Amino acid sequence: MLNTLRHRLLARIEDRIGLATLAAAIVLFTAHGAFAHEYKAGDLEIAHPWVRMTPGGAKVGGGYVTIENHGTAPDRLVAVTSDVADHVEIHQMSEKDGVMTMRMIEGGVEVPANGKLALSPGGYHLMMIGLKQPLKQGERIKGTLTFEKAGTVAVEFAVEGMGGPKGQAPDSAMPGHDMHNMPSN
Numbered sequence: 573m574l575n576t577l578r579h580r581l582l583a584r585i586e587d588r589i590g591l592a593t594l595a596a597a598i599v600l601f602t603a604h605g606a607f608a609h610e611y612k613a614g615d616l617e618i619a620h621p622w623v624r625m626t627p628g629g630a631k632v633g634g635g636y637v638t639i640e641n642h643g644t645a646p647d648r649l650v651a652v653t654s655d656v657a658d659h660v661e662i663h664q665m666s667e668k669d670g671v672m673t674m675r676m677i678e679g680g681v682e683v684p685a686n687g688k689l690a691l692s693p694g695g696y697h698l699m700m701i702g703l704k705q706p707l708k709q710g711e712r713i714k715g716t717l718t719f720e721k722a723g724t725v726a727v728e729f730a731v732e733g734m735g736g737p738k739g740q741a742p743d744s745a746m747p748g749h750d751m752h753n754m755p756s757n
């Protein structure tokens with residue numbers, strides 16, 4: 573219950589901050605993203621893990637990645653870590669009765685057999701909680717993704733601008749709804 577309330581609150585704050593930073597986001601959107609990078613683990617292909625840059629003082633950051641499963645058995649993303657965060661949660665953003673809410677996913681998310689799991693703005697995403705430093709565009713953040721079958725994979729998250737990687741749809745359809753920029757004051 574507490575978690576739900578906390579996330580509701582976070583979503584609302586994100587929404588406000590997001591609207592405030594939208595103007596900046598539009599300007600920054602033309603900035604080029606970091607080069608695409610990817611990792612392999614068994615049947616899994618992990619494409620371009622990235623996090624959104626954060627303004628100084630932000631304690632929470634949003635992370636995204638696409639995982640393709642070329643195998644005939646499903647796998648499951650069960651845990652994520654990041655060097656710059658206290659812990660990382662898997663969240664799902666959804667809209668109910670016109671209100672955006674986020675909930676923490678317990679037990680991980682399936683990567684379907686011969687399919688893919690996309691963590692992207694507005695849907696499933698990673699939430700890096702307790703950031704120890706601001707995430708600066710162009711930097712790389714070390715972390716790990718742990719899968720039920722493929723095990724733990726060391727990855728680097730590219731820090732992207734407000735608009736996300738080049739080629740990724742901008743968030744203008746849902747302004748600010750996936751923002752995780754919470755000032756500490």
Ligand SMILES: [Cu+2]
Nearest residue numbers: 663674698699
């Ligand atoms: Cu979230």
